[in-house]
Amino acid sequence: MSEPVKTVEIFQKSSSPLTYVAGQTIFQEGETGSVMYGIIEGEVDLIVDGKVVETITTGDVFGEGALVQPKHDRASTAIAKTDCIIASLDRERFLFAIENTPMFAIDVLRSYSNRARRLKRMVAFYLQ
Numbered sequence: 001m002s003e004p005v006k007t008v009e010i011f012q013k014s015s016s017p018l019t020y021v022a023g024q025t026i027f028q029e030g031e032t033g034s035v036m037y038g039i040i041e042g043e044v045d046l047i048v049d050g051k052v053v054e055t056i057t058t059g060d061v062f063g064e065g066a067l068v069q070p071k072h073d074r075a076s077t078a079i080a081k082t083d084c085i086i087a088s089l090d091r092e093r094f095l096f097a098i099e100n101t102p103m104f105a106i107d108v109l110r111s112y113s114n115r116a117r118r119l120k121r122m123v124a125f126y127l128q
Contacts, residue, residue, distance in 0.1 A: 004061045004107040005038030009087040011097045017087045020080035026063075029077045033066025035088045042084030047077040054115065055081055061111050067091045 009017070017040055020026060027033060029048065038061045046054045046062065053076065056062055066072050089097065098105045 003059050004104060004111055005040060005059050005087065007097055007101055007104040007107070008036065008038030008061060008089045009040065011093045012087045012089055013093065017085050020084045020086060022080055022082050024080045026078040026080060026086070027074050029074055031074050032072050033063055033074045034072065035090045036064040036067055036094060037062055037078075038087045038089070040085040040087055042086070043081040044084060044086075045079045045081045047079060048075070054119070056115070060115075061108060064094070064108060064112070067094050 018037075020042075026037065026044065039056060039058050041058055043055055043057045044060075044062065045052045046056065062078060063074070066074050098108075
């Protein structure tokens with residue numbers, strides 16, 4: 001089984017990954033998004049309405065929602081929690097990767113599903 005971040009790295013437009021320092025904003029909630037990201041190294045906080053709802057780490061992908069939503073809007077703000085090395089993938093390459101690397105699609109779905117499961121557990125905990 002491959003990691004989705006490896007596929008993002010392979011198909012990204014430039015050969016060099018992006019770097020972010022701790023505290024730097026990667027994208028803002030509500031803005032239009034044209035790329036998804038894969039964390040090669042580091043941690044990223046995902047923030048909704050000013051609250052950290054999730055911290056993701058090396059191997060995770062994020063921002064893919066903006067590539068598949070009709071309005072291409074960001075549902076959260078992403079801020080580097082630590083210094084990060086991140087690969088990016090635009091919509092054209094994302095679609096190419098899905099069409100030509102079926103396991104990439106499954107890996108992205110698995111990553112998204114794992115995050116949704118964690119969120120459901122958090123919600124259930126807070127509703128007790």
